[in-house]
Amino acid sequence: MKLISLVRQCAEVALAIGIAPLFAGWIAQCRAWMQNRSAPPLIQPYRMLHKLFHKDAALATDASPLFRATPYVLFGTMVLAAAIVPSIATDLPFARAADAIALIGLFATARVFTALAAMDIGTAFGTMGARREMMIGFLAEPALLMVLFNAFLLFGSTALPSLVDGYAAHRSGIDPSVIFAAVAFVMVLLAENARIPIDNPATHLELTMIHEAMLLEYSARHLALVEWASSLKLFNYACIGFALFLPWGIAIHGADGTGALLVAVAALIGKLVVAGAMLALIESVSAKLRLFRAPEYLATAFLLAVLGLLVHLLLGANTIA
Amino acid sequence: MLKSHLIAQLLKLLAAGLLLISFAMLSRRRTQRLITLYAWQGAILFLSTCLVAWDAGLTELWYSAALTLILKVVAMPWILHRLIQRLGAQWDNEPLVNIPITMLAGLVLVIFAFGLAQPITMMATTITRHTIGIALAVILLSFLMMITRRRAITQVIGFLAMENGLFFAATSATYGMPMVIELGIALDLLVAVFILGIFFFQIREQFDSLDLHHLESLRED
Amino acid sequence: MSAPRWLSAATALHGPTLHSLLFLVAAWVILGAVGLLRPRSVRFVAHLLFPLGAVGCIGVALLAGTFLATGHTAEAMILPLGLPDLPFHLRLDALSGFFLLILGMAGAGISIFAAGYFRRGEGTAPALLGLQYHVFLASMATVILADDAYLFMVAWETMALSSYFLVTSQHRIPEIRRAGFLYLLMAHVGAICILLCFGVLQGGSWQFTFDAMRGASLAPFWATIAFALALLGFGAKAGLVPLHAWLPEAHPAAPSPVSAMMSGLMLNTAIYGMLRITFDLLHVQFWQWGAAMLTLGLFSAVFGAAFAAVQTDMKRLLAYSSIENVGLIFTGIGLAVLFDASHMPLFAALALAAALIHALNHALFKSLLFLATGSVLHATRQRSLGKLGGLIRRMPWVAFLALIGTLAIAGLPPLNGFVSEWLLLQSFLFTPRLPQAFLNMLVPLGAAVLALTVALAAYVMVKFYGVIFLGQPREPSLVDAHDANWLERIGLGWLAAGCVFIGVLPQFALRAAGTVTGKLIGQTVTPGASFWRIAPVTPEQASYSGLIFLAGIVAAIGITFLLVRLLAHGRMRRTAAWDCGYPWQTSRMQDTAEGFGQPIRHMFGAFFRMERDLPSPSDEAPRYRIHIEDRFWGWIYQPIARAVQRIADAVSILQGGRLSVYLLYSFLTLLALLVFVL
């Protein structure tokens, strides 16, 4: 692999790590505006992290090594994911290490570790949260897979860089199936990132918690890492979405000089701003579902994805690759 | 010529008598009477064998005739007689199936037997060939009798009657089996009857009755 | 049955590899027999013979591996044993090589573990156990090497028999006897089906060698009959729903190493048989076969996963998860048949490779987990999940190694479980190109079912690991649980290492499976150009690199850790668990196994037959109990049993005990026959 691409890779990862909390902050800000509350500053997440890193960590007496290792594992996996997802350029050494399916696997690893850590202390809320998280997970994955299936039918690949290149190669209009897939993807994104309507990141009512309930026992730097990791996860999902559905601007293989990269960064930020606003809007207009309704919600996502598939097959649409 | 014709007539007569006796056995209730009938059956066999022997001039058949006389007319009836004297089992109780129906079944069997015997009668060269059907009928009838009777002794008599039928079939179809076989059969028969005799006493001392409905304990339940 | 024309072109007589393999198999049997010299001595049998057996396993694995790597001409030989006109034929080709590799790799770990596991005074005498154990091993190897129907059946049934005796080694417990009986019955009926299948396959040529069967050309109808019989027979052994009922009973009943062998290795022999017959002897003919296998496989997978999620006995949970994995493997095979029958060799090869590798992976991580439960069992005397917990602090070794197994079976990168599932999904992606209408729209949904299953497996495994090893001990007695002894640790470690190795460097396994597909389908799968990643079709299309995954994660974690250490201070204090400030925490307040399964019970309610008794509000010591049963009992097994019972009752009237009636029977028979000839 060429040195330049390695540098590019590092830059991309650094960018991801840097932007992710801002993205979370931006969403929070938008939500506040829409619910006409006075908004927290954009860098609020950074302040939060800073504070957490300087606190003393309080650890339950019989927390096992697994519990202490988990935050690092989470952060590590998310960084790796960020390295794999082509957010600004496609010619990345890590990008070929895994296709979208492997990426799902990576997220699953993170989820399993979170759940195990939550069960480690052996408190009521922890295990409850773990159970719910795993449930959402195994409902979301089929839908996500169907979305990828759509993409594969279009461009004959599940490797995100190839998808992006494929788009760039033929800007031949937009396939109807993509719309269904996109909607499904957004629904899954909400579910996977513990947003309304499945979960409420800002809740403080234990019984409704899913993601938060698993983190109850974490504090200080561990908590900071976990939070950072989850904002990274949201960022990664967003980037996957961009790669799948609106890859314009990403510096494609071959045409990726510094200029192209700057364009790509600008495009990315633009997309993130819009996407954040959209997410905030969705979260503001929709109410949280009862837990038992979650399966229905994700089933809908699944059905949409499958519909996209069928539409594609029935219209015998232009399989590009 | 005339002689053989006459003999043929006589044989048919005897065969008819045999059939009659079998039906009589089906209908009779008294054990004593059954034994008498059995003896008569033996006698007819003896006569018919003699006739055949005379006609065909086979010395073997004379022997087997003599055997018949000794065994089936004298020995067996006597043994059986003594047995029922000792066991005091003169009366047989109601047969399982009532007599008229048994008779009807018997009729059907006779017709069936004749039907079966047809091809054999066609082929047979012996003077007695027409009687094969009757022999078969006798066998089936005594089988029927064994089925319908309830008493150990009556079943045995049925068994012996069946054996008579076989013997009759042998003589009428083929002028009798080879002597060795005849002897063997006769021996087996004798032993069989002795064993049965022993059995009667044991059964009676175990169940103090010869009624077969005691012998129904071994079964799948 | 005249002189067998068994020698086929691509077969070298008396290959050296086959000879040495045969020697090792014989050695196993002898090892077992030697144990009888000192029947009661645990030290002699366990600490000497079992390690030797493990050495034999490693030998088998090495031989098979080298054969796959180098050898391409199959080796065959004939033993002067067997039926007069049908001596025992043996043959070693790519397929059998691959499954021997599995046998050796997993077997070695299990044998080492077993050396440390068997104790005095547990059921059968150690020597007898040793004999049965090694005969079991040997018979499995023979099944894989057999090249004629008779030897195959003999080895097959010997396998069933020896494992039956192993299962019932603690025969004083009635449930175990019941399980053993059910197991042997199903095995026997299945064997008869396989036998009949061979009866069809020999196609009137009266030659029971597999070569003759390859040659025989069957009418489509007969071919399908043969396939159906094979599916019945091998499906029953593999635990394919609805023929699975025996599996969750028998596998847990056995001593843990035996459970490991049955789940990890014996199921694979069924897979092997299915492949041998479908691809090699019948050379795939109709796509319908594939569709059937696919449907059954997917259903078994979901069914197994759902049932595993609601189990409360750790070994039953693993047994059901075996059903799930077998389902996945059958899905792969079915897909391969589907593609092959539609003349898409590349995709067929891909699917088949996925199935093969999954079989290998399953052998590794399932035996690892069963062995881990064995250690837990010895340490705690508890099988019920409701009485375990917090063992990660008491037995860290087992906990750590079991964690690897758990992550692997949950299909998480960078471990081996993910590789095979990734390949399977990859091959699913091509199903829309199938020529058959409907199929090309229905089969893709299978991919979703697959994803669902895999995610469910993750759920199940989180439950398994979390409830056993994490949280608070649910019983006070657990406090004095001890860690596994060193032999057990070596065994577990070996298997865990296997899981990691295949996960990180899948290309070796893929290359091995590729040679097999090359022989069976005529299309090899290659890991792709670069050594550090696998890209079975093209790198543009999809690629995966376990190596980079591992490196990346390790690097990321390491760097993060260092940075955090550098930037933030490391101050930390231990306090009681916070849990939203609720003061009176007890270990009873954690989620139980039942509780953890509750969402699944809601969603898959259709699968289960549940009896719940909820305590009354006024109850001082309230107890919530739920009993979950398999609906197939009521649907298939009990009706059959009842039918047989009813017929038996009817038949027994024939033996009424009345002599006259008996005479009547023979009389009527006579008349009937006379009428018949008249």
Added chain:
Amino acid sequence: MELLLVLGFPLLGTLLLALLGSRRFAAELNVTISLATLIAAALLVLRVIRHGPLLVWHEQFFVDPFNVFLVALTAFVGLTTAIFSRPYMRIEEHHGRVTPNRLRLYHSMYQLFMGAMLLALLTNNMGLLWVAMEAATLSTVLLVSLYRTRASLEAAWKYFILCGVGIAQALFGTILLYFAAEQTLGHEGMTALLWTHLNAVKAHLEPRVLGLAFVFLLVGYGTKVGLAPLHNWLPDAHAEGPTPVSAVLSGLLLNVALYAVIRCKVLVEGSIGAALPGRMLMTFGLLTAVLGAFFLWRQRDIKRLFAYSSIEHMGIVTFAFGLGGPIANFAALLHMTLHSLTKSSIFFTAGHASQAAGTQRMDGIRGLLGISPTIGWGLMLGSIAILGMPPFGVFASEFLILTTAMREHPWATPFLLIALGVAFAGIFSKVQPMVFGESDAPPLPHSPALVPVFVHLAMVLALGLYMPPALAEWYRAAARLIG
């Protein structure tokens, strides 16, 4: 000469034991005579192998591969059973179930039975065959009723009447055969009943008569084979007689009766073609196998259980003979051998098991492994063998039979599948709790002689894995004779 010895020893034994049977050494004497018979039989076998078929004494006796291997088998099982019965009858005497006098009867009748069966096997004369069969019946009737209990008397009586009537049918069949033969061979001499002669001219025999004859012969000898629905005597006789008798009944008598049927079948096929007799045998076989299997399901008495299993296996063998053809016949002969070896060994163990537990009811027999491992393992392995589990030989024959059936008559295979499956469930579900589990029964007064059991099982096992070429050739020759 060997022939004379083979027939002579048992008859001699009958007389000797009739005199000395009540002495202490009677059992040993019994064993010695059986041994002598076996040796003579072995010599006979050697001679037949060396010089081919044998036809002696005015052609009254005929020895060919088919019957000589049955002779050898009979003599062998006769010996092992004698060895087994020594301690067994001692224990019975110890329990006071038999008196010395009964023992005398027992020993002498045992030898008579052996002699009768050997005669039936060796004779060339269909009439003599009948006489011998009848003699065998009579002797076994006395053996079955040895205990003089109500049950044993009832069983013996039923056995006697049913087989007597059956045998009578067989006699009529023989007469018809004789009659048909006379038409072609003429009456001079008594050659018309000699099987060899009949076999020579079978093509010219009148079909219709032979058809009738076969029906009577089949019903007659079939009753002794235990073909359903003529089988009713069999379970009772097996269950109520002394165990050695059950062993020889199952192991030998059924074989001999089947042998008679097959001899007749060969003749009849020559005249009316293979179709009709084949179909009859197959139907009888299937019916017997299936019914036998279902009877197994609800047995409570251990000896009845295995008696029904004998019925089932006879059904399978009959079916195989009905299939015909070299392979099926080969398989059938093999199955006959293996069944008699296995089944007799099972009865040995079952006998000791019920002695140990003091009852024949299976729910009273528990934890045999605890009482005496040899009995326990013997019973377990025997049952596994009889259920057709490899590597035991029974599987080899079932393998051939099933695969043949699958090709020739696929319609039959479901029935076989049902029969085998149900039989497996029926037997194994009852054997398992008897062998496994706990027990508190006292040990036996005399140590059981289980050498025969393991000798038999070892032979069965060996035949499953390797069949000496000589033996195979022998079977093949026999199969060819049956055609």
